[in-house]
Each structure stands twice: as structure tokens, then as C-alpha cells.
Amino acid sequence: MYQKTIIFAIRMLRQQMPSITLALAAMAVSLVLLCNCSGRKEMSNQVIVQNELFTLTGDSIIEDSIYACAKSDHIETNVSLERLDSLYRQVDSSRVRFVHGKQWRKRKNRPVMMPEYKSNQPLIDALYDMSVDHIADAVDKSGRFAPTQNNYSRLYCSIFLSLAALKPHQSMATLRSIVDRDSIIMQREGQWPVVSDHIGWATAAWEVYKTTGDRDWLAYSCHVIEKTLSINSQVLFDQETGLVHGAGYTSSRPLGIRRMTWMGYNDLFACMSLGNNILTAHAYAILADMYDELGIENDYESDAQHFKDAINQHLWNEDRGFYSSFLYGMAYPKQSPLTDNTSQAMCVLWGIADDNRAEFLVSNTPVSNLGVNISYPTANPIEPYLSHSSWATTQALWNLAAAYVGNENALRRGLGALYRAQALYQSRGIHMKDVSTDNLGTSASDAAMVLRVLIGMNFKAEGIEFAPLVPECMPGKKTFKGLNYRKAILDVTIHGTGNDIASITDNDKPLESAFLPNDIEGNHHIVITLKQGNRPSQHVTIHHNEIILPPTPSVTWSNDSGHIVDYVPGTPYLLSINGKLNELTDSVFALPEKDGFTVYSVEIAGRYVNGFMSKPLLHLGLTPQVAFFPETVDGKTVINVSVAEGGDYLIDVGYHPTGSLDVRRLSVNNHPMGTLVMASNINLDHNGLAYSNMVRAKLLKGNNTIEFKQIRLPKSFTPCEPVHVRVVKY
Numbered sequence: 001m002y003q004k005t006i007i008f009a010i011r012m013l014r015q016q017m018p019s020i021t022l023a024l025a026a027m028a029v030s031l032v033l034l035c036n037c038s039g040r041k042e043m044s045n046q047v048i049v050q051n052e053l054f055t056l057t058g059d060s061i062i063e064d065s066i067y068a069c070a071k072s073d074h075i076e077t078n079v080s081l082e083r084l085d086s087l088y089r090q091v092d093s094s095r096v097r098f099v100h101g102k103q104w105r106k107r108k109n110r111p112v113m114m115p116e117y118k119s120n121q122p123l124i125d126a127l128y129d130m131s132v133d134h135i136a137d138a139v140d141k142s143g144r145f146a147p148t149q150n151n152y153s154r155l156y157c158s159i160f161l162s163l164a165a166l167k168p169h170q171s172m173a174t175l176r177s178i179v180d181r182d183s184i185i186m187q188r189e190g191q192w193p194v195v196s197d198h199i200g201w202a203t204a205a206w207e208v209y210k211t212t213g214d215r216d217w218l219a220y221s222c223h224v225i226e227k228t229l230s231i232n233s234q235v236l237f238d239q240e241t242g243l244v245h246g247a248g249y250t251s252s253r254p255l256g257i258r259r260m261t262w263m264g265y266n267d268l269f270a271c272m273s274l275g276n277n278i279l280t281a282h283a284y285a286i287l288a289d290m291y292d293e294l295g296i297e298n299d300y301e302s303d304a305q306h307f308k309d310a311i312n313q314h315l316w317n318e319d320r321g322f323y324s325s326f327l328y329g330m331a332y333p334k335q336s337p338l339t340d341n342t343s344q345a346m347c348v349l350w351g352i353a354d355d356n357r358a359e360f361l362v363s364n365t366p367v368s369n370l371g372v373n374i375s376y377p378t379a380n381p382i383e384p385y386l387s388h389s390s391w392a393t394t395q396a397l398w399n400l401a402a403a404y405v406g407n408e409n410a411l412r413r414g415l416g417a418l419y420r421a422q423a424l425y426q427s428r429g430i431h432m433k434d435v436s437t438d439n440l441g442t443s444a445s446d447a448a449m450v451l452r453v454l455i456g457m458n459f460k461a462e463g464i465e466f467a468p469l470v471p472e473c474m475p476g477k478k479t480f481k482g483l484n485y486r487k488a489i490l491d492v493t494i495h496g497t498g499n500d501i502a503s504i505t506d507n508d509k510p511l512e513s514a515f516l517p518n519d520i521e522g523n524h525h526i527v528i529t530l531k532q533g534n535r536p537s538q539h540v541t542i543h544h545n546e547i548i549l550p551p552t553p554s555v556t557w558s559n560d561s562g563h564i565v566d567y568v569p570g571t572p573y574l575l576s577i578n579g580k581l582n583e584l585t586d587s588v589f590a591l592p593e594k595d596g597f598t599v600y601s602v603e604i605a606g607r608y609v610n611g612f613m614s615k616p617l618l619h620l621g622l623t624p625q626v627a628f629f630p631e632t633v634d635g636k637t638v639i640n641v642s643v644a645e646g647g648d649y650l651i652d653v654g655y656h657p658t659g660s661l662d663v664r665r666l667s668v669n670n671h672p673m674g675t676l677v678m679a680s681n682i683n684l685d686h687n688g689l690a691y692s693n694m695v696r697a698k699l700l701k702g703n704n705t706i707e708f709k710q711i712r713l714p715k716s717f718t719p720c721e722p723v724h725v726r727v728v729k730y
Contacts, residue, residue, distance in 0.1 A: 048121075048473050049416025051369040051542075056416045058121030058474065061423050068423035070122035073106040075130070075427040084386075084430070098386070101429025101437075104130045114166060115483045117450050120476025127422050128450050131443035135166060138440040144174040145440060152178060153197050153248075157342075157393045158444035159204035161400075162451050165459065165483065168212045175205055175221075184228045193235050193663060193711075194269045194677065196246030197276055199228060202283035206290070210459040213486045213518055222290040225283055232280065234665065235675050235711055238272060240696055241333070242310035245675065247326070248275035248343075261552075262615035263328075265661060265679030266693040272333065273326040274315050274343040281307035282350050293461050308352050316357075320609070321364055323347055325375060329616065330694045331599050331650060331730070332579045337549060337609045338375045341365065345397035348404055359405045359537055362398075366543035367410075371417030372398045377549040377609060385421035386432055392418060393438075396445030403453045403469045406499055409538040412471050415449060422446055455480045455492050456528075466504065466514040470497045470530055487521040492528070500533025550604035550611030557600070557617040563588050564602060572605040576613060596621040597650065597728050620728050629653065629722035635710040637664075641727050646701040648730040653678060653708075654689040656721040663711040666695050669704055673697040676708070678720045689723060696730060 049056045054063035061068045068077035084098045106129050114132040119125055138145050145155060145163070159171045178185050184201045186192030205221035208214075236244040247268045281304050288300035315324050317335055323344050324335035344365060348358040366376055370383045374394050384391040395418045402410035422442065424430075431437040451457055455478070456468030464485065470478070478494040496502070504511045505527045516524070553573065554565040564573060567587035574581045575589065578599055591600055597620060601613040627639050643649070651666060651673075657680040664676045674695035682690045697706075706727075710719065 046473070048419070048471070049413055051413075053369045054416075054420055056420055057123070058119075059123045061123070061420055063420070063424070066424065068123075068427065070126040073108075074104060075123070075126050075423055077424055077427060079424050079428065079430065081430070098430055099433050101431075103428050104133065104426075106130070107133060113482065113484075116481045117479070119454075119474070119478040121474055123423060124419060124450075124474075127419055127446055130422070130427060131446040132166070134439045134443035135163065135447065138443075139167065139170050142173070142177075143170055144177055145170060153200055154393055154438055154441045156200035156204040157397070158441045160207045161393070161396055161448035162444045163440075164204065164207035164211050165451055165457070165485075166447060168208055168484075171204065171208050172212070172214070172217060175201060175208065179224050182224055182227050183231060184224060191265075191661070193246050193675065194265045194661070194679070195248070196232070196236055196244070197248045197279060199225075199232060199276075199283045200279045201225070201228070202286050203279065206286040207459065209290075209293075210461055211485065218290060218293060222287065222294065225287050225290070229280070229283060229287065234672070235663070236276075239673060241272060241314050241327070242306060243272040243277050243314060243327070244280050245269055245272055246276055247271050248273035248279075262683075264682035266677050266682055266691070267328070267330070269675070269677040270330045270333075270693045271326045271328045272314070274311070274323050274340050275325075275346075277307055277311050277315070278343050278346045278350065278352055281311065281352060282346070285350070289461060311347075311352055321360065323353075323361075329599070329601075329613070331597070331618070331696075334579060334613070337606075337611065338377065339365065340375055341372050342374060342394045342397060345394070345401040348401035349397070355405075358401070359407070362402050362405050362407045362410050363537045363539040364541050366541045366547070367398075367413065368543055369413075369417075371395050371421070372414065376543070377547045382432075383421075385425060386430075392421070392442035392445040396448050399449060400452055406469070406534070406536045407538055407540070408469065408471050408499070408535070410540045411453070411469060412473060413540055415453075415471075418446065418449065450480065454478055455494060457492075461518070463515055463517040463520075466501065466516075466526070466528060467499075468494055468501075468528060468530060469499045470494060472497045472532075485520075486518060489523050490516075490526060491524070492526045494528050494530065496530040498530040498532035499535075500531050502529045502531040504528045547608045548606065549609060550606045552612040553602045553604060553614045555602050555614040555617075560593075561588060561590050562600065562602065562617070574603050574605050574610070576601045576603060591617075591619075594619055594621065597730055620726070622729070624729075625727035627725045627727070629655075629724055632708075632710065632719070632722075635712075637708040637722075639706050639725060640703055641699070641706055641725075642703050643699050643701065643727070643729075645729070646699060649697055649699045650694045650726075650728045650730050651697050651706070652676065652694045652726050653692045654685075654687075654723050654726065655692065656688065656723065657682070657684075657690050658718045658720050660718045660720065662720040664708040665711055666697065667707045667709070668697045668699060670707075671698075675711070678722070680720075691726075699727070 047055055047057050054061060059070050066077070066079050068075055081098045114136065117125060117128045140146050155174070163171045178201060184198045186198055202225045205225065209218045209221065232244060236246055238245055284300050284304035284307065288298055288304060291298035291300065314327060315335065317324050322339040325338045325340035326336045327333040328336060344361055347353040348361060353361055371385070371391065372395055373384055374391060395414055399411055399414035399418065402414055426442055454468060454470055456466045458465040458467055475497055480492045483490045501514050504514050506516065506524055556563045556565060564587045573584040575584050577592065584602070599616050599618055601616040603613045604611040625641055625643065627641055630637055630639060653676055655678050659680050662678040666673045666676055676692040676695060678692045684690050706725070
């Protein structure tokens with residue numbers, strides 16, 4: 001009642017008062033609403049979320065002078081493009097402009113059967129209706145989903161979140177279209193293996209099998225995943241860390257890479273991203289489950305455990321209490337100062353983080369009042385939904401993680417952030433100009449909140465496990481009708497709130513556990529009554545962008561000194577020597593003499609976190625072994641190198657770029673050591689040569705046979721022109 005009265009008051013004031021008076025009036029009515037609720041720390045049951053920025057109830061949202069509210073067939077909002085333009089113009093007037101598309105209206109007759117959801121929260125019902133309409137519209141004439149700008153990573157997440165359950169056959173057709181010669185197509189042709197997140201296909205494919213039970217699809221996808229993992233292991237695997245190389249796009253771009261403009265494809269390939277490695281670990285676990293489902297013995301679970309251990313060993317930052325988004329730097333890999341919250345949510349959901357660490361991540365990872373940032377710290381002042389079209393996917397995965405660990409407070413804030421952005425912006429198609437929108441991903445994310453959180457469906461090969469979590473602020477009956485599951489049609493009714501099931505029935509018959517087997521047929525009406533069970537940590541860490549990531553310094557190097565070009569007096573600069581940090585007091589500094597191989601770089605110390613390192617200087621030490629690159633025959637090149645001392649060496653190739661990406665597998669004495677990437681977008685030395693990434697290899701005293709095997713890329717290419725091989729003692 002309060003909410004509708006306040007919305008009406010704002011609408012009337014908009015027509016009768018000037019803008020300044022309106023702003024004051026809006027603040028006043030917002031205070032009236034807040035006064036009818038309990039304190040902000042213990043959020044009132046009359047609202048889903050209230051914080052310093054907005055208040056979201058079951059039927060409306062108020063934020064300063066703007067609002068959105070549920071109507072019978074649409075969501076009414078007064079958000080204006082002028083307001084958004086003026087709000088963000090100070091960020092970058094040449095880039096920040098907003099446009100809007102068609103306003104959503106509920107279809108009277110939905111052309112494709114989709115489950116219906118009804119509750120005592122009209123706004124959430126309307127958002128669900130909007131989402132399933134967008135999902136239905138996203139299927140093209142071929143019966144497949146069209147990814148946004150070929151960003152298949154978002155599509156895989158969307159299928160996992162809800163599309164596999166809501167549109168399983170369309171999901172299956174889409175996934176089939178991304179397979180060529182029995183392996184997953186390496187998306188973004190011309191960038192693989194630098195960008196190597198295609199194995200996310202496995203997560204989507206497994207979810208489709210669990211919802212359909214299609215044995216032909218199981219056998220097919222099992223074969224595709226196995227072959228793709230085999231290719232990846234040959235090209236991407238890092239012998240030293242046990243991780244896979246390559247930048248990942250699980251969150252729309254390699255996080256933080258734009259801050260290091262000195263990085264070329266060779267440097268990007270040397271990175272080992274959290275997202276890629278989680279997807280790889282999960283793919284091996286899925287492959288093990290698939291073979292178990294087929295009744296075939298396998299040992300893939302040990303591969304999954306291997307990657308889990310490597311992730312926790314190399315990417316977990318104990319001091320900061322989060323997973324680093326990637327390792328970077330060739331000879332001495334170091335952790336990125338950023339965290340990747342999309343991947344952190346996956347760590348929780350897929351068992352990379354153990355129970356205690358999972359609960360800690362959800363409670364202590366900083367989130368804003370407007371939602372979880374894709375990365376943190378963030379230097380982007382634009383709110384997540386408007387600046388990153390995949391934000392809804394990140395927020396949805398984070399909400400699932402909060403529900404998984406039972407943190408209702410984190411879930412409420414996450415639901416509020418997701419619903420707020422959809423009600424204010426997606427309902428009118430508002431997005432940043434020249435930034436692609438992802439209506440399918442946003443809609444799949446919203447539908448997942450109903451399917452996986454409020455209804456609590458967790459699809460398994462054996463059946464459906466129910467584990468709803470309904471916050472106390474969302475009371476009343478909830479109905480979810482018409483879900484096609486294998487040979488059954490399911491209707492689900494939820495009574496009450498909480499995270500513990502007091503009772504559950506199937507067609508009025510009590511069930512011993514909250515589980516439906518996969519062999520059910522016909523119509524089934526599931527009724528669940530909830531109660532409040534055990535409540536683990538309800539802590540949430542709210543940030544206000546108080547942690548700022550320092551900029552990346554620009555440094556010019558000579559043989560014995562460095563010069564910080566953009567030096568700012570009083571800034572704490574640090575010189576890194578093989579990973580060990582030393583203070584700098586001037587823009588020009590001498591380099592300590594080193595006999596052996598040494599890597600120098602500069603970074604800025606922040607109050608809480610250091611920035612990214614500058615472009616490094618590689619000091620090769622004693623004159624390296626240099627061998628001219630012989631002719632390549634049938635894709636192979638073999639050279640012999642003699643060293644006086646056995647041990648660890650670094651090997652790279654100097655070459656003339658030809659405009660293509662050239663990838664070669666390196667073996668020493670018939671033992672695989674790593675992969676060399678030779679790209680074109682890289683700086684040249686004074687001889688006009690570019691250098692590949694460095695591979696660490698073990699050489700024996702005396703003669704060693706080094707073999708380079710060319711990897712055939714998906715796209716036609718012109719091999720680069722290798723000139724010589726450098727072998728440096730590590």
C-alpha cells in the first residue's frame with residue numbers, strides 16, 4: 001500500500017513541480033518509505049532490498065527521482081536517457097551515451113509454451129514474464145540461439161543457468177552447431193589458443209543431458225568433450241603450474257588486460273586465467289560423470305582433482321582472501337591484483353572452493369549496492385549493468401553461490417541488484433551506445449532466480465533435487481507451472497520462507513526426501529512447505545569504490561637503467577627484480593648488475609593492493625645460446641643445441657611477423673615442454689624481430705634435440721618467418 005501511494009505521489013509531483021522541487025520531494029517520499037521499514041542493517045521484511053541508493057519491494061522500485069513498478073502487462077518506469085547521459089557524461093563525454101529500444105509488453109498469447117510463474121511479488125512475476133518472452137524471441141528460424149557477437153562464453157553460462165531446462169532442444173541444436181570434426185570450435189578464429197574458453201561448452205552440454213536424458217546426446221557430447229580436452233592438453237597445458245594457458249572471456253573480456261597495453265598475443269597466451277582453469281576442471285569432472293552414466297570405467301575424476309589443486313595452489317591469494325583472476329608474466333608468473341567474480345562464483349558452485357572457503361568468499365568479497373562487479377577493484381565508475389552487457393550473468397551466478405552457502409542477506413542484495421537493473425533498464429531496452437546488449441543472457445539469468453533459487457531445482461543425472469531458499473522478505477505462495485522434464489510435466493508450489501523443507505509431496509503423496517527420480521512420467525504436482533533452518537554467516541561486505549587499483553606505469557628501459565615516463569612525485573613506485581620488490585625514489589633509476597637471467601618491471605604500491613606491472617625488461621645475462629631456425633618440413637622443425645650444464649632453461653623464437661598467428665608445440669628430447677605463440681601485434685626489436693613467449697624446458701648436459709611442431713589453426717594462415725632460437729639458463 002505504501003509503495004503504490006508513493007509511486008503515485010512521485011508521478012503527480014513530476015507533472016506539477018520543477019526539477020529541483022521534485023528531487024527534494026522524491027527524497028522526502030523515499031524517507032517516508034524507509035521510515036516504515038526497520039533499520040538498514042537488519043533489512044525490513046516489507047522490502048527485498050533497501051540501501052543508500054534504492055529501495056526495492058515486491059511491486060516497485062524507488063531510486064532518487066526515478067521509479068519502476070509492475071503493471072498488468074508491462075513495467076512502468078520514468079528512467080530517461082537524458083538523466084543517464086548527464087550522470088555519466090563526466091566519465092567520458094565521447095563514449096558514454098545511452099540509447100533505448102522497444103519497451104516490453106507482455107504477450108497475450110505466448111507462441112511457445114513456457115512455464116508460468118506467479119507469486120505475491122508482482123514485479124518479480126513481470127520480470128520473469130519479460131525474460132521468457134525474450135528467451136522465446138532469441139530462437140532463430142534454424143531453431144538455435146544466436147550468441148551476442150559470437151560471445152559463446154555467455155551463451156554457455158545462459159544454457160547452464162536456465163536455457164537447458166526451459167529450451168533444451170534449442171540449447172542442444174545450438175551446441176551442435178558449435179562443433180566441427182568432433183571437437184568444439186575454437187571461437188574467435190584468429191585468436192585461439194590465446195583466447196581459449198571454448199571448453200565451457202561442456203558445462204552447457206551436461207546440463208542439457210540432465211534435463212533431457214537423451215542418451216544419444218550423452219554419447220555425442222562425451223566424445224566431443226574428450227577430444228577437445230585432448231587437444232587442449234597438448235597445446236595449453238603448463239608443465240610447471242599444472243594449469244592451462246590463455247586469456248579467458250568468461251566475463252566478456254580478459255579482466256584487467258586493457259590496463260596493460262604493452263601486452264601482445266604472446267604475453268596474453270602466457271597468462272593462466274582463473275576462468276579457463278575452472279572450466280577445464282569442471283569439464284574433466286563432467287567427463288567422469290558422463291562415463292559413469294554410460295557405465296564405462298574412467299580416471300577423469302583424478303584430472304579434475306589435479307586442476308582443482310593447481311587452482312587453489314597458484315590462484316588463491318591467502319593474504320587478500322580471494323582467487324586472483326589470472327597469472328601473468330612469462331618467466332616469473334605473478335597473480336593479477338584483480339579478482340574475477342564470475343569465476344569465483346563458479347568456484348563455489350562447482351566445488352573448487354571447499355565449504356569454509358566458499359562461505360568466506362560470499363561473505364567477504366566486496367560488492368556494491370548496485371551489485372557484484374565483474375572484477376574488483378574496479379576503476380569503472382559506471383554501474384555494472386550499463387557498462388558490461390554480461391553483468392547479469394555474473395550477478396546470477398553470484399546469487400546462486402549465495403544461495404548455495406545459505407547467505408540470505410547476500411542473496412537478497414543480489415536479487416535486488418538484478419531486479420533493479422532489469423526493471424529500470426531492460427524493460428525499456430536501455431543500454432550504452434555501441435555496447436552490445438545481451439538480452440538472452442540477462443533473461444536467462446532472471447529465469448534462473450525463479451528456477452534455481454525460489455523453486456530450488458538442481459538438475460542431476462539421477463533426477464531433480466529441490467533446495468529452495470526463499471528470503472523472509474518474499475512471503476506468500478509461489479507457483480511454477482508447466483515445466484517439461486524428460487517424460488514428465490511438473491507443477492511446483494512453494495509455501496513459506498526459509499532454506500529448510502518442512503514437508504514435500506508429489507501428487508499429494510509425501511516424499512521421503514526432496515528428490516524426484518529421472519524416470520517419472522506424466523503430470524506431477526510438487527508441493528513444498530519451507531521453514532527457517534540453520535543460518536550460516538549472513539555477513540556481506542559492501543564497498544564504495546574505496547579500494548582503487550593504481551595505474552600501470554609506463555617505463556622506458558636501457559641496458560642499465562629505467563625511466564618512469566609518467567612519474568608522479570610522492571607515488572610509491574616499486575622495482576620488481578625476479579618478483580622481489582624494492583622501493584624507488586626517483587623517475588630515473590639504475591638497475592643492479594645481475595649475471596644470470598633477470599626480469600625487471602615497475603609497479604605502483606596501493607594502500608590495499610598493488611597495480612599491474614609495467615612492460616618488463618628481460619636481461620638475458622650471459623650470452624644465450626642462439627641457433628638459426630632451420631627449414632620447416634611437414635610442419636616440423638628440429639635443431640640440436642649443446643649446453644655445458646644441465647637444468648632449467650628458457651626457450652623462445654625470434655621471427656618476422658607475417659600478419660597471422662603461428663603456434664608451435666615445443667619438445668625437448670622427445671618430451672613435451674610447452675607451446676610457443678608467434679603473433680603479429682607485438683613490438684619489434686632494433687633488428688625488426690619479434691619474440692615469442694618463453695617456454696621453460698629441462699635440458700641435459702651436452703647435446704639436446706629440440707623439436708617445433710606446427711599446430712594447425714582453425715583459420716587459414718601464413719606461417720611466420722622464424723629467424724633464430726634463443727636458449728637462456730633460467
